[in-house]
Amino acid sequence: MAESEAEFIAVSNRKGGVGKSTVAIMLAHAAAAYGRRRVLVMDLDTQCNASLMLIGGEAWDKARRAGKTIADYFFDRFDKVAEDESEYVVASAGDVAHPRTGEGRVALLPGSLLLEDVQGELFLKQAKTGQDAELVASQVRTRMKRLMKHFGMDYDLVIMDCPPGLSFAALAALDLADRVVVPFRPDFVSEFALDRASLLIEKVNSAEELAEIALAKRRYACLPNYLRGTPRERLVLEQLALDHPMLTSRLPELASVARAFDWDMTKKTMEQKFGDALPHIRALHDELFGASRALGRRQAV
Amino acid sequence: MTKEMKTLSGAALDRYFRRVLRSEPALTPEIAERLAERLKANIASLKLRREAQSAEAADPAAAAVQGPVPGFDPYSPNLVVVVRLAGRDAALAALAAIESPDDLRLLAREQQLSVEPSVATPAELRLAIVAAAEQRIANRRAAARGA
Numbered sequence: 001m002a003e004s005e006a007e008f009i010a011v012s013n014r015k016g017g018v019g020k021s022t023v024a025i026m027l028a029h030a031a032a033a034y035g036r037r038r039v040l041v042m043d044l045d046t047q048c049n050a051s052l053m054l055i056g057g058e059a060w061d062k063a064r065r066a067g068k069t070i071a072d073y074f075f076d077r078f079d080k081v082a083e084d085e086s087e088y089v090v091a092s093a094g095d096v097a098h099p100r101t102g103e104g105r106v107a108l109l110p111g112s113l114l115l116e117d118v119q120g121e122l123f124l125k126q127a128k129t130g131q132d133a134e135l136v137a138s139q140v141r142t143r144m145k146r147l148m149k150h151f152g153m154d155y156d157l158v159i160m161d162c163p164p165g166l167s168f169a170a171l172a173a174l175d176l177a178d179r180v181v182v183p184f185r186p187d188f189v190s191e192f193a194l195d196r197a198s199l200l201i202e203k204v205n206s207a208e209e210l211a212e213i214a215l216a217k218r219r220y221a222c223l224p225n226y227l228r229g230t231p232r233e234r235l236v237l238e239q240l241a242l243d244h245p246m247l248t249s250r251l252p253e254l255a256s257v258a259r260a261f262d263w264d265m266t267k268k269t270m271e272q273k274f275g276d277a278l279p280h281i282r283a284l285h286d287e288l289f290g291a292s293r294a295l296g297r298r299q300a301v
Numbered sequence: 302m303t304k305e306m307k308t309l310s311g312a313a314l315d316r317y318f319r320r321v322l323r324s325e326p327a328l329t330p331e332i333a334e335r336l337a338e339r340l341k342a343n344i345a346s347l348k349l350r351r352e353a354q355s356a357e358a359a360d361p362a363a364a365a366v367q368g369p370v371p372g373f374d375p376y377s378p379n380l381v382v383v384v385r386l387a388g389r390d391a392a393l394a395a396l397a398a399i400e401s402p403d404d405l406r407l408l409a410r411e412q413q414l415s416v417e418p419s420v421a422t423p424a425e426l427r428l429a430i431v432a433a434a435e436q437r438i439a440n441r442r443a444a445a446r447g448a
Contacts, residue, residue, distance in 0.1 A: 190412055195445040207445045231376040235412060239381050 006152035009288075010177035012162035012170065014200075015084070015193035019183045019225040020223075021049040022261060023284075024161040026274070027181070028054075028106050030285035031097050033270050036104040037156040040089065042148065043070060043111030045163040045171055050109050051110045054093040056263040063110040071112030074169075077147055078122055097267035109151070119144075119168045137168065145172040166200075174201055180220035181288070183251075184235040186240070194244050196221055207243070215245040215250075217292065220244050223284070226253040249284040307349045315341050321324075330334065354394070373404050375411035380434040389431055396427040413437075 011024040020244045024041060031037045043050040063069055067076075073088045092100040093108035112118070119140070126143075127136045151158050160173040174180060180201050184190040193208060201220045204210050222244050227233060240246065251257070256275035274281055290291070308316050315337070378395040399405055403424040409416045414433035420426050 191441055192444050195441060198444060205446070207442045210445075231374075232411065235376050235379055238379050239385075242382065242385055 006155050006158050007179075008149075008158045008160065008173075008175045008177050010160045010180045011183065012160075012174060012177075012180055012201075013182050013184055013193055013197055014164055014166065014183070016192075018185055018193075018212075019215040020164075021045065021161050022257065023048075023181060023183045023223060023225065023251070024050055024260065025053050025094070025157050026257075026277075026281045027285065027288070028157075029094060029098075029270065029279050030097045031157050031159075031289060032104045032106045033096065034282065034291055035157075038103060038105055038107075038154070038237040040107045040109060040151055040159045040160055041093065042109045042160045042173075044115070044149070044167075044169045045111055045161055046115050047163070048111035048112055048113065050161040051108060051191055053261045053263055054106070054108045054197065055090055055110070056265070059090065060110055061253045064112065068073070069110045069112035069162045071113075071115040071118040072162060073109065074115075074122065074144055075118050078125070078143060085147075086154065095264045095267055096270055096273050107155070115169060116167055119271050123168070129273065135215050141172045141175070144168055148172060148176055163196050170212050171200075177219070179288075181247075182220050182244075183223045183225040185226050186236040188236060190236065191240060194240060198244055204233065210243070218245050221288075223249065223251065225251045227251065228253055229295070240264065245283070247287055249280065249287045251280050251284070254280075303332065307384075309347055309349055314344065314347065317347075373399075373401075373407065375404070375408040380408075380412055380414060380430060381437055382432045385438060389435065392431045392434065393427055396430060399423075402426055409433065 009027070011020045013020060023253055028039045030039045032039050041050055041054060048060060050062075055063075067293070068179050070088070073085060073100075077083065077085070079099045088109055090108045092098075092105065093227045094106045096106070111191060120141050121144075126140050131139075134150070148158075148160070160171045160177065162173050181249050182194060182197050192201050195210075197206065198210055198218070198220060199207075202213055202218060204213070222240065224233075224237060224246070224249060227250050233260055237246065254275075260277065270281075271278055303410065309318065342395075351434050378392075380396075381393055383392045383395050396405070399408065400423055402423055405423060406416065408414075411428070412434075414430050416426065416429040418431060420429045
């Protein structure tokens with residue numbers, strides 16, 4: 001099926017404040033600029049930070065008022081057969097000068113403050129069939145996953161910016177994802193967050209079961225973010241690397257990254273947008289997608 | 302004069318140099334530190350007379366300057382990693398090279414391994430540190446089980 005040809009990447013961590021939206025946006029821009037890929041960012045977080053970073057407050061508000069957000073998409077299309085979903089998408093997103101159409105572009109399915117409410121409504125709608133609650137929840141998640149998968153027809157890469165919690169949408173995204181990037185801050189609390197995230201992604205119930213899956217076979221990879229280069233960080237990274245696959249790429253704590261997420265109406269180059277963070281973003285892109293991917297798309301992972 | 306002597310080397314020797322030099326009022330702290338570094342670089346071990354050992358132990362000024370050895374790395378060895386990969390005995394062996402209670406406490410603090418303040422001797426501290434590392438590992442496993 002054409003819809004399955006896109007690569008789906010979830011950026012997820014149950015812990016908040018680890019830079020999920022930031023990483024999602026950086027990857028989207030890098031994949032468009034260096035990989036010439038048609039990228040869709042799907043904003044599943046009710047904080048809507050990815051949307052604000054990509055289209056600014058006014059355009060996001062306009063999409064919200066027009067009923068063109070991910071919550072509207074799920075609600076409108078839940079009971080319907082597949083239709084053209086492009087009306088929900090902002091075709092040209094971000095303040096980096098990518099092409100507006102064709103290869104190397106970034107689009108956005110805007111987030112919604114109401115996504116969690118809509119999930120509740122969909123659950124109640126589905127529950128009318130009188131089935132067991134767990135089964136109903138599973139059906140809602142499966143339907144949401146199918147709806148998300150439709151976007152694979154029009155894009156090469158779909159980046160799903162997941163919320164910190166475990167909503168139906170987040171679980172559907174993790175189920176759909178070909179790979180999951182788990183950004184984290186290297187502190188001691190992150191150990192627990194990564195352990196929990198990994199169990200969920202690999203669908204196992206304990207650290208012992210997880211250990212039976214070789215690191216190289218895991219569907220997720222952890223991305224150390226906000227690094228300051230302290231010895232305590234090194235300690236934590238060494239400990240986490242015993243249990244979880246770590247990306248070689250590291251994202252240091254840089255003012256240029258913080259500044260880069262102020263949305264601006266003026267289009268910029270990647271260098272102007274990301275400044276001294278750009279080499280790190282490029283390295284992350286190449287590690288995740290392979291330097292050879294810069295020449296094409298959909299090579300084996 | 303007794304002929305019983307104690308051989309000092311490594312961190313203990315380093316500590317001895319600093320203790321002696323810092324207790325000399327004619328030396329500024331900077332000069333004392335420079336001399337200690339030079340002696341540390343040039344001398345591998347020395348034999349300390351018994352009465353010198355007693356004098357050091359009885360001197361409150363000397364005790365006051367006792368502290369973590371400069372240059373001591375409290376992040377090495379990574380205790381949790383050693384316990385995970387090589388077990389309890391290997392972790393205790395890795396800590397054996399650290400003789401100073403202050404250094405052991407510093408390592409515990411920086412690696413967030415909880416040790417009771419009442420634990421005093423180096424041997425007890427090493428055991429407590431390894432037990433704390435084992436507890437950390439057990440806590441992580443238990444927390445993940447509830448996910």
